[in-house]
Amino acid sequence: MSRNWAGTYEYTAPRIVAASTVDEVRSAVAAAVASGGRVHALGTRHSFTDLPDTNGTLIDLAGLEGGLALDEEARTVTVAAGTRYGVLALWLEERGWALHNLGSLPHISVGGATATGTHGSGDGNGVLSTAVAAFRYVGADGEVHDVRRGDPDFAALVVGLGAFGIVVSLTLDLQPSFRVRQDIYRGLQWDALLDRFDEVTGAGYSVSVFTRWEDDEVGHVWVKTRLDTDDDPVPDDLAGSVRDQVVGEALTPVLDTNVTEQGGVPGPWLLRLPHFRLEAQPSYGDEIQTEYFVPREQGPEALRAVKALAASVQPYLLVTELRTAAADELWLSGAYQRDFLAIHFTWMRDAEGVGSVIPLIEAALEPFGARPHWGKFHGFRAAEMERVHPRLADARAVYERLDPDGCFTNAHLERVGVRAPRG
Template structure:
């Protein structure tokens, strides 16, 4: 039985075929005419990447980087941390990274996965070109500006198997990480932009308890390693001994030690164990203008949330024009929950969270556990029907459709 990386979701596909090359992908697609779907580094917490037929395991489809005109072409199964190391060796960078460098480029961009920063778009916003195989094993390429690009960029695996992507690069840069403690909820909710704008990338870790918001983890881009940082943030102070994720051993360097972007923007090291393990994750995106009210709604549910929770993380993502992005057409605050492995308990609290966030048109993370279905998602994703039509046009026989995509409205039932 194949499970996701945390061991908390099992895939039901009767067959999993590894692909080590593009030709392997095309061979597997051509082997029969039944359902097929791509599987990345298994960082989804739902049946989004599952199928009733054959899963194509793309984890071995990695490496083979190529630079051209400020872009890097990367195969879909490549982990972000591996790509980042290769770019840093050439004094290049990406605009941002997610908290886990172990996630694959193909899977992360297909689900709108993100890092943080008021001015930083989701990881998919770096994509300039997509090369993919369709249901007949034909290879296509779409570029930013092409008619279908904004639908296919956050494409959920719903229209084909992404083989490689072209990502925009920029010159390398350095970052330091500092943690502020003691910021009160009253101060934070009254000046939330001051918190989320305190650095290039900011994460707030909270357990929804007491009067303190928790820990504000600020990643500051520095021109010089001795650039000073503020000693206070609102009513909180710099805490050189803080451990926002407890005593997890594989967290990237804190305490203000500058380093290259690829060793500071993720929360976890590529050579370590990401997050807590044995966990379930959920995440919802609300417009930043609604963020204080949405956070207060979560505080009102704290008694239901805390017994099931490892930690919550709050991050911001800049607006984009990608149809199924969680930040489509609005700057957003992401409210993330890392749950203990209690499927029944989590399944019981998610409807309460979703009801509380419904007035704010909260969008769920496509790869994390939620209970929203087609009608509810169409209400919060205004381009869902148009994206579905694009997917149906590219895959009229429904080879890449599955129960999850039908449930959330990304594909039509068959």
């Protein structure tokens, strides 16, 4: 029995094959194709749906790690797809380099996170996939293919959901290492957030707002400030909320031992940009997650729409996190051609209860063209995806051309319109 990291989804694939080298990936793909079966990549198991599942062979890439090669002149690093971001970040920091951003969990793999458009936060920061300069994948022919920024299919394939092959390595853009402090602001009121939305989301290099949709007070704001010097000042007030002067108090007691250091203590980028420490449990565990991306300029109106559902949402909710990211040109990115506000729900493990409230949230966000996170639980089908992803049909055509026999398709990809339906 194999489950996702939170224990809330059980994979149904009849075969799971571990691969720690590119040749092992090629062999596994060739064997699956030769038998007429389907095949799909499995990363660090941070999806909450059947997106990475298959009725054929799952290739577990958790052991496809390392392969690190730094090109200081090009300011890039090449890394095996199964490598976790936290491991890569430690390696880069030792050599004086950094990525532009990290997700809240450093436990996720580079291949899986970029393939699903996973993101960090910051008005000016692109999703993690925007750092991809090139990648290598094993196709249905069992051969290794290289794709680079500027190639005709690049924008369709970076956020590719495993729909065309098995990505085995990626080349990522770098910048010199930098330092960050993380401050918590308490007491933000809803009126202040909605009226001064841009001020709040733009208060730092990376900003997260945590809420449980209470009547008046929003909750906590986590502001991660990029520093020129360790003694750079930060304001004590943010839209009426007050900076916490106590070091180390986390959002909730259950998270107290696994979050990165707060209280304004300066530190390297890799120990401040994620919310959770690599050596600790990510998030709460035993949970369900949902996330939607709406245009950032419509953020206040979208928040009002969800807040009206507070009484329905709260019984199943652990916490909601609000983050932003900058627009990009990757066809299936949640930020394709629009800056976004991400509205993320971490739910209790109550599939029936969460399932009852998801349609309400999606209906409330429909006027804003909300796009769901590909790896989170949602209710979208092909028609809804076509409506919110303007290049979905174009991406599907690329995947069908590269994999005409449907070796890498699965029920989920067909359900959401990423691959053409098959019998």
